[in-house]
Amino acid sequence: xxxxxxxxxxxxxxxxxxxxxxxxxxxxxxxxxxxxxxxxxxxxxxxxxxxxxxxxxxxxxxxxxxxxxxxxxxxxxxxxxxxxxxxxxxxxxxxxxxxxxxxxxxxxxxxxxxxxxxxxxxxxxxxxxxxxxxxxxxxxxxxxxxxxxxxxxxxxxxxxxxxxxxxxxxxxxxxxxxxxxxxxxxxxxxxxxxxxxxxxxxxxxxxxxxxxxxxxxxxxxxxxxxxxxxxxxxxxxxxxxxxxxxxxxxxxxxxxxxxxxxxxxxxxxxxxxxxxxxxxxxxxxxxxxxxxxxxxxxxxxxxxxxxxxxxxxxxxxxxxxxxxxxxxxxxxxxxxxxxxxxxxxxxxxxxxxxxxxxxxxxxxxxxxxxxxxxxxxxxxxxxxxxxxxxxxxxxxxxxxxxxxxxxxxxxxxxxxxxxxxxxxxxxxxxxxxxxxxxxxxxxxxxxxxxxxxxxxxxxxxxxxxxxxxxxxxxxxxxxxxxxxxxxxxxxxxxxxxxxxxxxxxxxxxxxxxxxxxxxxxxxxxxxxxxxxxxxxxxxxxxxxxxxxxxxxxxxxxxxxxxxxxxxxxxxxxxxxxxxxxxxxxxxxxxxxxxxxxxxxxxxxxxxxxxxxxxxxxxxxxxxxxxxxxxxxxxxxxxxxxxxxxxxxxxxxxxxxxxxxxxxxxxxxxxxxxxxxxxxxxxxxxxxxxxxxxxxxxxxxxxxxxxxxxxxxxxxxxxxxxxxxxxxxxxxxxxxxxxxxxxxxxxxxxxxxxxxxxxxxxxxxxxxxxxxxxxxxxxxxxxxxxxxxxxxxxxxxxxxxxxxxxxxxxxxxxxxxxxxxxxxxxxxxxxxxxxxxxxxxxxxxxxxxxxxxxxxxxxxxxxxxxxxxxxxxxxxxxxxxxxxxxxxxxxxxxxxxxxxxxxxxxxxxxxxxxxxxxxxxxxxxxxxxxxxxxxxxxxxxxxxxxxxxxxxxx
Numbered sequence: 001x002x003x004x005x006x007x008x009x010x011x012x013x014x015x016x017x018x019x020x021x022x023x024x025x026x027x028x029x030x031x032x033x034x035x036x037x038x039x040x041x042x043x044x045x046x047x048x049x050x051x052x053x054x055x056x057x058x059x060x061x062x063x064x065x066x067x068x069x070x071x072x073x074x075x076x077x078x079x080x081x082x083x084x085x086x087x088x089x090x091x092x093x094x095x096x097x098x099x100x101x102x103x104x105x106x107x108x109x110x111x112x113x114x115x116x117x118x119x120x121x122x123x124x125x126x127x128x129x130x131x132x133x134x135x136x137x138x139x140x141x142x143x144x145x146x147x148x149x150x151x152x153x154x155x156x157x158x159x160x161x162x163x164x165x166x167x168x169x170x171x172x173x174x175x176x177x178x179x180x181x182x183x184x185x186x187x188x189x190x191x192x193x194x195x196x197x198x199x200x201x202x203x204x205x206x207x208x209x210x211x212x213x214x215x216x217x218x219x220x221x222x223x224x225x226x227x228x229x230x231x232x233x234x235x236x237x238x239x240x241x242x243x244x245x246x247x248x249x250x251x252x253x254x255x256x257x258x259x260x261x262x263x264x265x266x267x268x269x270x271x272x273x274x275x276x277x278x279x280x281x282x283x284x285x286x287x288x289x290x291x292x293x294x295x296x297x298x299x300x301x302x303x304x305x306x307x308x309x310x311x312x313x314x315x316x317x318x319x320x321x322x323x324x325x326x327x328x329x330x331x332x333x334x335x336x337x338x339x340x341x342x343x344x345x346x347x348x349x350x351x352x353x354x355x356x357x358x359x360x361x362x363x364x365x366x367x368x369x370x371x372x373x374x375x376x377x378x379x380x381x382x383x384x385x386x387x388x389x390x391x392x393x394x395x396x397x398x399x400x401x402x403x404x405x406x407x408x409x410x411x412x413x414x415x416x417x418x419x420x421x422x423x424x425x426x427x428x429x430x431x432x433x434x435x436x437x438x439x440x441x442x443x444x445x446x447x448x449x450x451x452x453x454x455x456x457x458x459x460x461x462x463x464x465x466x467x468x469x470x471x472x473x474x475x476x477x478x479x480x481x482x483x484x485x486x487x488x489x490x491x492x493x494x495x496x497x498x499x500x501x502x503x504x505x506x507x508x509x510x511x512x513x514x515x516x517x518x519x520x521x522x523x524x525x526x527x528x529x530x531x532x533x534x535x536x537x538x539x540x541x542x543x544x545x546x547x548x549x550x551x552x553x554x555x556x557x558x559x560x561x562x563x564x565x566x567x568x569x570x571x572x573x574x575x576x577x578x579x580x581x582x583x584x585x586x587x588x589x590x591x592x593x594x595x596x597x598x599x600x601x602x603x604x605x606x607x608x609x610x611x612x613x614x615x616x617x618x619x620x621x622x623x624x625x626x627x628x629x630x631x632x633x634x635x636x637x638x639x640x641x642x643x644x645x646x647x648x649x650x651x652x653x654x655x656x657x658x659x660x661x662x663x664x665x666x667x668x669x670x671x672x673x674x675x676x677x678x679x680x681x682x683x684x685x686x687x688x689x690x691x692x693x694x695x696x697x698x699x700x701x702x703x704x705x706x707x708x709x710x711x712x713x714x715x716x717x718x719x720x721x722x723x724x725x726x727x728x729x730x731x732x733x734x735x736x737x738x739x740x741x742x743x744x745x746x747x748x749x750x751x752x753x754x755x756x757x758x759x760x761x762x763x764x765x766x767x768x769x770x771x772x773x774x775x776x777x778x779x780x781x782x783x784x785x786x787x788x789x790x791x792x793x794x795x796x797x798x799x800x801x802x803x804x805x806x807x808x809x810x811x812x813x814x815x816x817x818x819x820x821x822x823x824x825x826x827x828x829x830x831x832x833x834x835x836x837x838x839x840x841x842x843x844x845x846x847x848x849x850x851x852x853x854x855x856x857x858x859x860x861x862x863x864x865x866x867x868x869x870x871x872x873x874x875x876x877x878x879x880x881x882x883x884x885x886x887x888x889x890x891x892x893x894x895x896x897x898x899x900x901x902x903x904x905x906x907x908x909x910x911x912x913x914x915x916x917x918x919x920x921x922x923x924x925x926x927x928x929x930x931x932x933x934x935x936x937x938x939x940x941x942x943x944x945x946x947x948x949x950x951x952x953x
Contacts, residue, residue, distance in 0.1 A: 003052075027315075032076070035080050036052050091324075092292075093332040095327055096303060102138075105810055107422070112144045114300055116144075118301035132326055133166060136165065138171070139173075142195070166329060172191060186229070188406055193207070213235060213237045219351075220250070223255055231256060233259070234256045234257070236259075248350070250347075257333060266298060267294075270309075270315065288341060357416055359731075359790065359804070361814050362416075364416060368405070371401070371434070373845050376846075381441045382394060383879055384444060388447075394440055395881060401436040416807075422811075423814075448504075450858070452502065452860045454573075461496050485847040493852040503561045504568075504850075506846050511848070514560055514684060514706065515561045517850050519555050530576070542557065542558045559572070559683060565864060588607055598671060607703070609685075614627075616675070616687055624641055628827060633827075646734065647669060647732060655809075686701055686702065694720075698716075714822050717821070731804065736798065736800070736801075738798070739780075739797075741774045743773040746770045747769045753895070763793060766790070768841035769784050770782070779831045783825070783828060785826060786801060787844065835895045866906070870903040877892065878890070887951045892940070893945075893947045894944055901942075902940055905938075913933070916931040916938055
């Protein structure tokens with residue numbers, strides 16, 4: 001009979017004879033079980049086997065002879081005392097905690113009340129149990145108390161000061177780690193550390209842990225980001241590899257001590273099971289005798305209970321048991337670190353969990369991406385506006401907008417696993433963020449434009465005559481028109497005659513891009529529009545749209561904005577030409593007919609510019625050929641269709657928002673489309689394909705711009721497909737077969753990229769993904785760019801992007817309605833260049849800003865740049881004002897795995913010989929700095945795959 005079988009037999013006998021002694025029975029059973037586990041945990045401990053046998057036999061004999069259960073237990077414990085001495089060398093750190101989900105299955109007001117009631121309960125328990133300590137993360141919970149419950153907030157300040165309330169918050173929320181940008185992850189730490197320093201007096205290095213128990217995955221570069229924010233320890237439960245305690249290392253060599261608590265989790269209660277992982281952890285680590293156990297009700301808050309603490313008091317007296325200690329999380333990690341053990345090193349991402357969350361609730365995905373993009377753009381614009389026009393830097397407004405964006409990155413909000421009220425609230429927050437960013441960008445560009453010499457491009461306006469002759473009829477038109485990209489409305493500044501515009505490039509390299517400006521109330525003939533740049537060069541404007549906006553007629557004019565300086569501007573003028581103007585560029589090769597139905601005899605329409613020839617199959621709304629004109633390389637496999645929409649049906653499952661169910665059907669939408677030629681050049685050629693499928697209607701535009709290697713797609717879909725427990729989950733995705741063999745897939749992740757095996761696994765990526773391989777004896781591939789999507793898969797040579805998922809719980813109708821979805825493909829010769837792909841992704845997500853201005857002389861030139869990154873393999877991720885001074889903060893990261901001394905040219909945004917120093921993410925100077933700044937040139941060492949922050953000024 002095995003030990004377990006023997007114990008069960010004894011227990012049946014004890015249970016029948018000793019009713020009412022459950023507590024004593026639980027104690028001796030736990031002691032016997034742990035003693036036996038201890039004996040079996042190593043060969044050396046086998047020497048104690050006889051003690052367990054002796055104690056168990058004595059226990060059985062005592063009970064059979066009529067001894068009391070108390071006497072039998074004490075006799076057995078006396079026999080086990082040598083084992084008890086060894087077990088007391090172990091310490092179980094019992095840490096109270098309350099996992100509080102932000103707006104998961106409830107609205108914001110319930111999150112606030114849950115936080116208030118939980119924290120109040122903990123305070124009352126601390127009054128009765130003086131040894132109780134409590135660990136709580138998420139700055140957002142403390143802020144909620146500060147704003148809504150000031151007396152609870154004062155209690156928190158008192159408890160933190162006395163050392164019993166452990167702050168484990170390094171981030172604003174337990175935020176998504178795959179879908180947030182690298183810069184957003186930095187801001188999570190920056191604003192959290194500053195908050196606790198300001199309101200609780202905690203030094204920046206007081207909190208050494210990033211507490212992320214319920215994350216749905218952990219991105220590859222995260223240890224590097226955490227290290228630069230002062231984090232040394234990482235606690236998590238999902239997505240890990242085999243070891244429980246290990247060093248998690250980023251590609252640049254940065255590492256954090258990570259503990260994967262996926263056996264006990266974070267919502268535990270105190271009972272005999274708390275020893276479950278103790279001996280296993282000792283064995284895995286080579287001798288660690290400290291173990292962490294989290295207790296307290298969670299998800300909807302709650303925290304430790306009186307029952308937990310009573311059990312602790314009783315169990316801590318058990319003689320054949322480890323040392324139990326009401327502790328703090330930092331005590332466990334400090335002990336583990338001090339043990340100096342040879343722990344395994346994991347050099348990989350910790351993924352994948354809940355792949356459906358890469359796509360579910362597309363509105364929150366879009367809100368996140370747009371907010372991240374526009375906040376960085378607004379900060380850059382504010383820096384330029386301050387330098388050139390003396391505009392006050394709106395630090396408080398931008399920081400508050402970052403806070404709202406970070407709150408929505410909580411791991412049940414951004415992944416799309418909340419209820420409908422969750423997304424009503426996040427939508428409101430995103431609207432507030434947009435109001436801040438649009439206002440900052442617009443104010444900065446208007447003030448910069450007011451300083452620039454626009455008259456050198458469009459001429460001086462008429463002299464005022466008291467009747468408004470100096471104004472054009474467009475003055476005031478376009479108020480609030482947010483239809484154009486770039487974070488600025490289509491408002492018209494009222495120039496008479498030629499219309500001047502400031503084109504702003506927010507990225508740190510010179511760029512050329514097709515832009516669209518709106519001309520109001522002019523009645524100009526479409527073939528008589530001329531665009532003039534700051535150098536006097538002219539091109540015809542291409543009318544790409546017309547309409548009326550709240551009483552004002554407009555034409556949308558497209559033109560190439562060429563060589564706009566890095567982080568700078570160029571003035572353009574749009575004017576009426578006295579004669580028709582023509583030009584060559586992008587074009588459509590098609591029959592004269594405007595519309596192609598599925599029965600059209602010539603079903604392929606060709607879009608062409610000087611780089612690419614693109615064949616569009618009209619009835620399939622997909623591309624059957626992309627040819628590089630210089631080499632003749634074909635990027636679409638024979639007989640395949642690139643950019644083909646697919647309607648997918650997933651089988652029902654009990655976690656619809658989280659889990660992609662079995663794919664029960666895949667239907668390519670490869671017929672029944674009606675194609676219309678929309679634009680014929682010279683600057684842009686485009687077709688629009690339309691059809692209805694099931695209850696939804698689709699309009700897919702495929703376009704090719706002059707001087708561009710990108711084929712652009714814009715899908716306008718009225719999605720009316722519903723999921724249900726009976727039918728499953730409808731899904732919409734788009735596929736991109738690439739004409740390569742031996743394919744390799746690479747994806748952008750926060751502050752880097754990662755190559756993953758090709759296969760059917762749905763994986764997360766940020767702005768781009770790439771498939772490359774062999775094509776006719778050379779390397780080639782396609783980079784896929786997106787504006788607000790995250791779910792990808794590369795199965796063989798086919799890359800797919802998931803666009804919509806109609807999950808049905810916890811929100812029954814998450815996707816119903818109109819969606820505008822943008823993506824583009826960029827074919828390339830040679831292997832994937834991470835630097836080029838990253839710059840393309842950033843540019844696709846940060847189009848030029850186009851702002852109307854008036855005609856005036858000015859002290860500033862009609863074109864100039866302010867910040868230029870001169871190192872190809874380094875990305876300048878953000879530029880902002882320092883939190884505590886007027887200095888400039890720049891954050892850079894290396895993309896290719898080549899250590900380099902990076903160079904950034906600054907003009908006017910910082911004094912030419914200001915001091916420069918490397919800092920951490922918290923903007924604290926490092927002891928060792930490689931930064932130098934002289935004559936406007938900033939130089940700093942950036943390690944391979946490293947992240948560097950520099951303060952200038």
